[in-house]
């Protein structure tokens with residue numbers, strides 16, 4: 001596993017170089033690069049300013065030596081789960097990408113329909129638990145269409161900064177367009193980033209969030225390590241994610257709903273029942289509340305706690321870097 005210190009050393013020695021480029025909208029879906037901004041505040045400002053405009057997403061190419069790329073991609077496990085299926089580890093990212101490519105255009109509508117609008121309350125509560133203040137820096141990973149980022153942008157104000165990131169270009173483009181349409185601009189930046197390989201400096205953000213994203217990530221522990229690394233001491237991470245209902249009757253009703261209603265809704269609204277079956281399966285495969293808390297503790301988070309909402313259908317985990 002790549003240790004942050006190695007990445008830092010590479011950055012300092014200049015082994016990681018940066019090159020900006022524009023992508024055609026067609027290529028964007030296949031682009032899983034990192035926007036590497038570490039230690040280049042001037043470049044960071046330049047690139048993120050362009051990202052703030054409409055049009056193709058501007059990415060940064062981050063050249064990482066081959067040995068390091070292998071360290072980043074190699075794993076001892078040969079397979080992992082994609083919903084209930086076991087798939088080769090190297091294939092999961094592509095499969096997840098096709099799910100979100102397929103649902104991006106109907107994502108917000110489906111969220112409202114599937115949760116009866118309750119996802120808005122879960123997100124509002126997450127933002128409250130984050131305790132972010134004016135002037136702070138927030139990183140939203142797997143931020144998709146920007147629900148959390150939009151709320152944080154209002155709180156941090158013009159002195160603060162929110163970075164909305166997602167690995168998927170289609171989701172990120174929707175988030176960017178939506179925020180611009182809502183007039184949320186100036187303190188929000190956009191970057192296509194894999195939560196497992198974050199290009200940000202160590203000790204940088206006051207708060208890092210990942211909403212309904214962690215269960216899609218191939219190596220969850222690696223993403224948590226990266227979240228810990230980029231937080232400044234005193235900063236906190238919040239993981240908003242589907243979890244495990246705390247009562248049996250609720251669990252049964254929820255299973256029935258997830259495996260019957262959701263795929264039908266997916267077919268009717270998004271013309272895609274398979275992706276919504278994956279949603280139901282991936283939720284069942286996600287670690288339960290206590291396991292996720294232990295995973296956070298393992299990477300160094302302290303004062304880890306979780307808040308069950310809607311009977312544990314969703315849990316919000318919070319941990320501090322102290």
Ligand SMILES: C[S@@+](CC[C@H](N)C(=O)[O-])C[C@H]1O[C@@H](n2cnc3c(N)ncnc32)[C@H](O)[C@@H]1O
Nearest residue numbers: 100142143144167168171194195211212213216
């Ligand atoms: C269910 S959506 C959540 C979007 C948003 N956070 C929300 O709460 O509405 C999950 C998002 O995770 C993103 N994602 C999946 N794997 C990722 C990874 N390894 N790194 C960053 N984002 C990822 C997907 O592209 C998708 O946009």
